[in-house]
Amino acid sequence: MSGLTVRASKPFALSALSHPWSQLLWDGLVLPALAVGSGLVVGGIILQLAGYQALPAFSAMFTGAFGTVLSLSTTLLRATPLILAGLGMAIAFRCSMWNIGAEGQLYAGAIAATFVGVRLEGWPPLLAVPTVLLAAFAAGACWGFIPGILRVRLGASEVVTSIMLNYVGIYLTSYLVTGPMREPGGTFPQSSPLAAAARLPRVVRDVLAPILNGLGFDVQLPNLRLHIGILIAIGTAIILHFLLFRTTLGYQIRAVGYNPVAARHAGISQGRTVVLAMLISGGMAGLAGGIEITGPINRLLQGFSPGYGYEAIAVALMAHNTPLGILLSGLVFGALRSGAEFMQLRASIPVVLVFMIQGLVILFIMGYAARRLLRTGG
Amino acid sequence: MDLAAAILWVRLLLEAAFRLGPPLLYAALGETFAERSGIINIGIEGLMLTGAFLGFIGTFSTGSYLVGLGSAVAGALVLGLAFAFLTITVRANQIVVGAALNIFSLGITGFFFRTSYGGLTTVRAISIETLPLLPIPLLSDIPFLGPVLFQQSLLVYLALLLVPLSFFIIHRTALGLAIQAVGEYPRAADTAGINVYRIRYLCTLIGAVLAGIGGAFLSIAHTGTFIENMTAGRGFIALAVVILGRWNPYGVLIGALTFGASFALQLRLQTAGTQVPYQFLQALPYIVTILAVTAFRSRIAAPKALAVPYTG
Structure with a gap:
């Protein structure tokens, strides 16, 4: 019974890989699939009650998510920030830090990406893009550092402080695009566009087409909006998987989250671990914001995020805070959003x-x- | 500014604080019950939003404030029951279920508001008369205090009355003792014959109902309209109010009025046309919240079994 108590109160086991395969399959695929199915069924019932035809609506949703090359591209486009911010949430949740502040961290990253990105005219893209993304990560990390350090040093609830910082980030963005960062001579509350060098390359136009042409194929490819952010998301998921399960820091993060008392007795500094986890967590959400700016949006706008920071919580939880699982859950929620936009x-x-x-x-x-x-x- | 003008300014500010504080007060009093029994419900943001929506829709479509309030309470009860079932019976993580409740409420209120009363992207402005003020004879004639305290709506008086009532229940009754025992040391409470699950269900539902009323206050007593996501974090601020008030109803009252005043100050400064950019003023209550939970190191005062599921 005591074993059950621990499991029930700490739903995220120390290592995802120590489970038998059958259980991994059950937790990782069957349960989430059942949950998505149930969510759609209840959603459908509510649609029907509201006087809509649920089946045609869901059929439109499916088409919008997977039906065409264009909709697949949109699904991946929407999945990108969800995966990146979701990875950040998983790192914090693993450490039992309830970072609900991804939305604010995302805006902080977007602000920094814009601030740097509009100043890089003439830089080589190979240098400009990483610089912008690094700035976004750093700004998000700073935003995540605040609830982390307040928790460690002063015992302030990170749930409350991280949520409050969401509003601060959103209002700060609103101030910047109507004030200091507003496009000179422009009438809309938006910043100048980013320098061309700072824009993320598009997957088809800038990566796939040159390769195919170089190989001698002469094919006409659609110019999709999908950018290499999705590749960055996949790459960071792999990196964070190794960080979490193959490095000392990852072990410390999981240990502090799983049993802080035991972690302390093992000589792990709880404060340092929590702050580091919040830096990475906020940084990933900041990166998500930076990639939205350098990718599809190209300039800072108020309210540019439709709530990616809140969706990221769901993405991380559905994957049981496993980085590789988040690739899948991010894709599912990206498809949901892309499909709903079409619907x-x-x-x-x-x-x-x-x-x-x-x-x-x-x-x-x-x-x-x-x-x-x-x-x-x- | 001469003295009379200054006094008037303060009076208007306090009047506004007593109008903007009650939504926080309802939600925070409810959350005090829940947290005293060991349940932290961050879903009260969503419960408030649901209350605001149903309160408005109920009043708008029937013309009766009572129906509006009743719908808000009913909606909050349903969601509160779902929260209680998942966290108490099934022992799911309270923060996670609360976060899910918030996302769900944002979606369902936005969905029904747009499909029933607006377009896809634009929303038709609809409104109701706000709950009428009910000046209390004689008392409302007291200079300064009269208009602040005794020329308010019924829901303000009710909120203020709930403070001593909550204090009495928590600190002076057997039920209150049971609630505190369950929140501090559920195993001992269980051994002493207290039904931990029943107490937690009860407190969670009290919390949900009061959050729903707090939300309904926003739409039917304060603005007279519904806007998507109109709670704008007030449920989360209520969580901070509980911490500031040290899980004591009187402390919660002071906290709620302080935040009410900070919202009021922010609005008055905006209309007064200061040089400060309005976004900084809008961000003020949220920054004050961060400073407040940081300045009051009250983790020690928190119920010991807060957020810990109980396995009997």
């Missing part, structure tokens, strides 16, 4: 529906996962 166009159903379905999906995941614990342990 809004096609079936006139407001895109905010995705929040409802996401909330339901997490609730179902928590319900299903805990039910299994009750059955096998109790």
